[in-house]
Amino acid sequence: MKITVQAWRQNHRNAEGRFESYSVDNVSEDMSFFEMLDMLNNQLILEGKDPISFDHDCREGICGTCGVMINGRAHGPLSGTTSCQLHMRSFKDGDVLIVEPWRAAAFPVIRDLVVDRKGFDRIMEAGGYVSVSTGGVPDANTLPVSKKNADLSFDAAACIGCGACVAACKNSSAMLFVGAKVSQYALLPQGQVERASRAKNMVKQMDTEGFGNCTNTSACEVECPKEISIVNIARLNREFVRASF
Amino acid sequence: MTWLIQFFQTSIGKKFLMAVTGIMLVFFLITHLAGNLMLFGGAEMFNNYVLSLRSIKPLIRIAEVVLVLIFICHIFSGIQVTLENRKAKPQPYRVSPGSSTSKFYSRTMAVSGSVIFIFLVFHLQTFWWSFQKKQGNDTGFYEIVVNSSVGYKNPAIALFYIIALLLLAIHLRHGFQSAFQTFGLGESRYKGAIEKVSVLFWLIIPLGFVSIPLYFGFIK
Numbered sequence: 001m002k003i004t005v006q007a008w009r010q011n012h013r014n015a016e017g018r019f020e021s022y023s024v025d026n027v028s029e030d031m032s033f034f035e036m037l038d039m040l041n042n043q044l045i046l047e048g049k050d051p052i053s054f055d056h057d058c059r060e061g062i063c064g065t066c067g068v069m070i071n072g073r074a075h076g077p078l079s080g081t082t083s084c085q086l087h088m089r090s091f092k093d094g095d096v097l098i099v100e101p102w103r104a105a106a107f108p109v110i111r112d113l114v115v116d117r118k119g120f121d122r123i124m125e126a127g128g129y130v131s132v133s134t135g136g137v138p139d140a141n142t143l144p145v146s147k148k149n150a151d152l153s154f155d156a157a158a159c160i161g162c163g164a165c166v167a168a169c170k171n172s173s174a175m176l177f178v179g180a181k182v183s184q185y186a187l188l189p190q191g192q193v194e195r196a197s198r199a200k201n202m203v204k205q206m207d208t209e210g211f212g213n214c215t216n217t218s219a220c221e222v223e224c225p226k227e228i229s230i231v232n233i234a235r236l237n238r239e240f241v242r243a244s245f
Numbered sequence: 246m247t248w249l250i251q252f253f254q255t256s257i258g259k260k261f262l263m264a265v266t267g268i269m270l271v272f273f274l275i276t277h278l279a280g281n282l283m284l285f286g287g288a289e290m291f292n293n294y295v296l297s298l299r300s301i302k303p304l305i306r307i308a309e310v311v312l313v314l315i316f317i318c319h320i321f322s323g324i325q326v327t328l329e330n331r332k333a334k335p336q337p338y339r340v341s342p343g344s345s346t347s348k349f350y351s352r353t354m355a356v357s358g359s360v361i362f363i364f365l366v367f368h369l370q371t372f373w374w375s376f377q378k379k380q381g382n383d384t385g386f387y388e389i390v391v392n393s394s395v396g397y398k399n400p401a402i403a404l405f406y407i408i409a410l411l412l413l414a415i416h417l418r419h420g421f422q423s424a425f426q427t428f429g430l431g432e433s434r435y436k437g438a439i440e441k442v443s444v445l446f447w448l449i450i451p452l453g454f455v456s457i458p459l460y461f462g463f464i465k
């Protein structure tokens with residue numbers, strides 16, 4: 001099939017960006033979306049032009065490195081799917097794909113489709129860890145964890161930190177990401193030592209980074225490739241109030 | 246005190262203030278509607294109701310001051326949150342996902358809120374202020390609300406009331422449930438109950454208000 005890609009091109013952080021239109025022929029529906037971009041980039045290199053920069057690493061939906069906006073949808077039109085796991089069979093011959101980087105004041109564009117997500121790293125540094133005792137491996141079941149909490153914590157831990165929640169949110173709020181991280185630890189005995197300081201410090205860092213305020217539109221939940229639920233935002237609200245009072 | 250101020254300066258704190266004040270306003274609406282429905286009982290019933298409120302004037306004044314404070318907190322945090330959120334998303338996408346990722350009423354809270362605010366100023370300036378000018382046992386409240394040039398007999402006024410009240414319904418369609426999510430209860434085992442109760446607040450109560458300009462402006 002033949003696909004038209006209109007991609008955001010921007011040379012560096014402070015450069016003026018613009019959309020450029022490219023036509024890609026002979027796209028197979030078995031290709032992934034990124035393989036189609038690889039093909040386009042080969043074409044651009046042969047023409048002596050700069051290839052389009054985009055972030056990717058594992059290409060199997062587990063690392064959280066990738067992420068672009070395709071026709072207004074974070075990670076493309078499929079739910080529960082990262083950009084790298086999207087295939088061209090989701091599109092049809094003649095389609096125009098408008099590909100944009102994540103947009104948020106806290107995620108400045110570095111080049112083309114690549115944005116700076118270090119804000120997430122700094123939020124993690126502020127509280128996304130647990131204290132552990134050193135020494136030998138503890139005996140199994142010395143720390144009982146209920147099945148229910150283990151499951152809820154595991155669901156939250158599925159967050160890969162891709163930033164689609166921020167990208168999809170009209171307020172660029174990072175509450176789904178922070179909610180997932182705070183929940184993951186708050187639900188386990190290992191997370192109790194820093195429970196209050198974690199909630200306070202991660203929210204403080206989130207605010208400092210310039211992410212917006214959550215207004216509960218739940219666009220994040222719809223677009224999250226790991227289907228993280230806004231239950232985790234409710235839990236973050238509870239954890240934060242509990243830690244503040 | 247400093248911890249409370251610090252709390253209200255965080256993103257979650259600001260939302261919390263908006264949610265607490267929003268729910269307080271919803272409770273005010275119940276009492277306001279109960280009083281207003283007396284209009285259907287005729288001039289004498291409504292006028293006597295307003296006079297009975299006069300007899301507890303000091304209490305009413307305290308309630309009014311509290312209500313104004315609640316409104317100021319709600320509007321102030323609303324404006325603050327809205328401006329910060331605009332700043333956090335400086336560049337819009339070329340393609341908008343429209344309603345495929347969120348409901349329109351959740352994205353338009355600042356718009357519906359602003360129209361409610363304009364309505365509120367008009368409403369107070371006409372009805373509330375005219376009521377204040379009446380002394381002692383003067384009546385004629387019903388006349389002001391129903392038959393005066395700013396009353397519901399004027400179809401333009403009645404229509405303006407209906408539009409503003411429908412926007413209130415839209416505001417609360419998102420706001421009521423959103424407040425409980427902000428309290429951390431939205432997605433809990435109470436979710437079903439909150440959803441059911443929310444219909445009373447976002448639909449039935451605003452429709453109760455709508456019935457008044459609709460009846461006196463277009464039916465009676």
Ligand code: HEM
Nearest residue numbers: 215263264267270271323354355358359362420423424427
């Ligand atoms: C005077 C005009 C008003 C303005 C300017 C206003 C503005 C706002 C804004 C900007 C929000 C934030 C929405 C969001 O989360 O995206 C909000 C939320 C809310 N408003 Fe209002 N509003 C007004 C009147 C009212 C009234 C009269 C009520 C109730 C009777 C009300 C109840 C609520 C509730 C319950 C919320 C939800 C709080 C939350 O999301 O946690 N508002 N309002």
Ligand code: SF4
Nearest residue numbers: 159160162163165224
């Ligand atoms: S919550 Fe979902 S969308 Fe947000 S960073 Fe984690 S995986 Fe990505």
Ligand code: FES
Nearest residue numbers: 057059064066084
């Ligand atoms: S490249 Fe690793 S999740 Fe997409």
